[in-house]
Amino acid sequence: MSEHNARSRRRGEELINAIHTAVLEEVAEVGVARLTMEGIGKRAATPRTTLYRRWSDPIEVLLDALYHMHPVEEPTPGADDLRGDLVRALRLMVDWALTPAGRAVASILTDPKGSPRVHEALFERVFANRGGTFTSTVLRHYAERGHFPAELLTPVVADIGEALVTKRLIDTGAPPSDADLKAIVDQAILPAVGLRPA
Amino acid sequence: MSEHNARSRRRGEELINAIHTAVLEEVAEVGVARLTMEGIGKRAATPRTTLYRRWSDPIEVLLDALYHMHPVEEPTPGADDLRGDLVRALRLMVDWALTPAGRAVASILTDPKGSPRVHEALFERVFANRGGTFTSTVLRHYAERGHFPAELLTPVVADIGEALVTKRLIDTGAPPSDADLKAIVDQAILPAVGLRPA
DNA sequence: ACGGTAAGCTACAGCCGTGTATCTGAGCAA
DNA sequence: TTGCTCAGATACACGGCTGTAGCTTACCGT
Numbered sequence: 001m002s003e004h005n006a007r008s009r010r011r012g013e014e015l016i017n018a019i020h021t022a023v024l025e026e027v028a029e030v031g032v033a034r035l036t037m038e039g040i041g042k043r044a045a046t047p048r049t050t051l052y053r054r055w056s057d058p059i060e061v062l063l064d065a066l067y068h069m070h071p072v073e074e075p076t077p078g079a080d081d082l083r084g085d086l087v088r089a090l091r092l093m094v095d096w097a098l099t100p101a102g103r104a105v106a107s108i109l110t111d112p113k114g115s116p117r118v119h120e121a122l123f124e125r126v127f128a129n130r131g132g133t134f135t136s137t138v139l140r141h142y143a144e145r146g147h148f149p150a151e152l153l154t155p156v157v158a159d160i161g162e163a164l165v166t167k168r169l170i171d172t173g174a175p176p177s178d179a180d181l182k183a184i185v186d187q188a189i190l191p192a193v194g195l196r197p198a
Numbered sequence: 199m200s201e202h203n204a205r206s207r208r209r210g211e212e213l214i215n216a217i218h219t220a221v222l223e224e225v226a227e228v229g230v231a232r233l234t235m236e237g238i239g240k241r242a243a244t245p246r247t248t249l250y251r252r253w254s255d256p257i258e259v260l261l262d263a264l265y266h267m268h269p270v271e272e273p274t275p276g277a278d279d280l281r282g283d284l285v286r287a288l289r290l291m292v293d294w295a296l297t298p299a300g301r302a303v304a305s306i307l308t309d310p311k312g313s314p315r316v317h318e319a320l321f322e323r324v325f326a327n328r329g330g331t332f333t334s335t336v337l338r339h340y341a342e343r344g345h346f347p348a349e350l351l352t353p354v355v356a357d358i359g360e361a362l363v364t365k366r367l368i369d370t371g372a373p374p375s376d377a378d379l380k381a382i383v384d385q386a387i388l389p390a391v392g393l394r395p396a
Numbered sequence: 397a398c399g400g401t402a403a404g405c406t407a408c409a410g411c412c413g414t415g416t417a418t419c420t421g422a423g424c425a426a
Numbered sequence: 427t428t429g430c431t432c433a434g435a436t437a438c439a440c441g442g443c444t445g446t447a448g449c450t451t452a453c454c455g456t
Contacts, residue, residue: 009403009452031310033231038443047404052445103310109368110308112229112301119371156362156378156385163361164354166368170307173317187354191389207422207433236413245434250415 010046019044019051020065021100027062028103032111032118035062059118062104066125069101075134077141082195085138086185087178090161093134094175097165101126135161135189148193157192164188208244217242217249218263219298225260226301230309230316233260257316260302264323267299273332275339280393283336284383285376288359291332292373295363299324304367333359333387346391355390362386 010018022044027035035058041048055061073096075089096102108114108122136158143150164184168176176184190196208216220242225233233256239246253259271294273287294300306312306320334356341348362382366374374382388394 011401011403011453015403029310031229031231033229034311036443037445047406048444049405049446050403053402057444106308107310110304112227112305113232152385154381154385156381159362159365160358160386163365164357166365167357167361170364183352183354187350187352188358188386188390191392192386194389194394196392209423209431209433213433234413235415245436246414247416247435248433251432255414 015044015046015050016054016068019046019061020068023058023061023065024069024100024104027107028100031107032059032062032104033113035059037061059115062108063118063121066101066104066122069125072096072126075137077138082138082142082147083182083185083190085142086135086161086189087181089134089138090165090176090181090184091178093162093165094169094181097169098175133158133162139189139193143193148195152193157189160188160192161185213242213244213248214252217244217259218266221256221259221263222267222298222302225305226298229305230257230260230302231311233257235259257313260306261316261319264299264302264320267323270294270324273335275336280336280340280345281380281383281388283340284333284359284387285379287332287336288363288374288379288382289376291360291363292367292379295367296373331356331360337387337391341391346393350391355387358386358390359383 019040023035023040026039026043030039037048037051037058040058040061041051051061055064073092075085075092077085097106105122105126108118136153139153139158142148143153161184165176165181168180217238221233221238224237224241228237235246235249235256238256238259239249249259253262271290273283273290275283295304303320303324306316334351337351337356340346341351359382363374363379366378
């Protein structure tokens, strides 16, 4: 007795959303390796029994959360500003990476014990829904409009921006500033597509 | 009673080396997050009590191992082959990354719960001893000899090769082939220093 | 208003890693 | 040879996570 429940009982979607949010936060904070039903339950303020009714282990909860999370925003290239659009695409990537979902994905990708299953599920859900990587959407757009030779847009070139942003995130732990992103665009991406900035 | 010990008892350095090897292998396999005294002890075939006599927890064992491991080999730029030297530098990096020590380092860098202490110890030991990143050693050498303008060798440019190799390792899990490395050099690094390959 | 579904609450046995406390006996030095 | 040091082998209590079981009770549809 005693009104030990200030909030009313959650059911269905509301509860599941809370759990999804909880897993993503949890994995972002402690990593896939340390993900436990206990931790998820505590964070979502739900007993473990509720979790076991629906999922068999923490990884399943995580996968389910990834399948239901909002897709990553895609860069929308404007009219005539390749440089600006590239910076915006990278900014989009950084913002997403700092999200719980982004951190969760990072944790999964770098887990030495990550099973192929999880890896695949990740690519299906998070990356396949999008047109490609962040910068390559922009680059393809401008290549089609003849701003630079399309044959220069190789897989390696499409990866340059994301690779440098990722490295910076790993090395320093801090998000790159706009100046950093501009430097990446000017000094690495643009030269690779044959456009040396003035 | 029963020669339950085929091998004789290890002492001092021999034992410690075995333990160091064990931690690095262990962390490479399961990640820092799942590192336990139990696991290290099993792999080194030594009781946990021996570990506790010297170290207080698994991280300490790992740090000690990192401090005592062989430094990373440095690229030695040859006379007049920037392209070839860059590929060799990246190859060196890939080879090292596949090493237990390399995998251990990767695991540490990407651990969400990684303490600043471990992070710092890592940079002191593994990176500070070297002249810089793998490709930057090569690039600096050729910049000094006037093969390209030295002001193009920015921090961003110095990171391009390592960043792309890292991304590939993370994405595919498989080591890049020589063709991949050549593509990285030709399509990303050389253009960035103003040298478009023929 | 009623009844079914499922969330919330214990409880429990089992496993695994922890940290400590002994005890033994091998290896080494004086 | 003697004696010290320290690796090796148990043993144990503790705490955390697991997976399951049983019960109560809030919510919701009819």
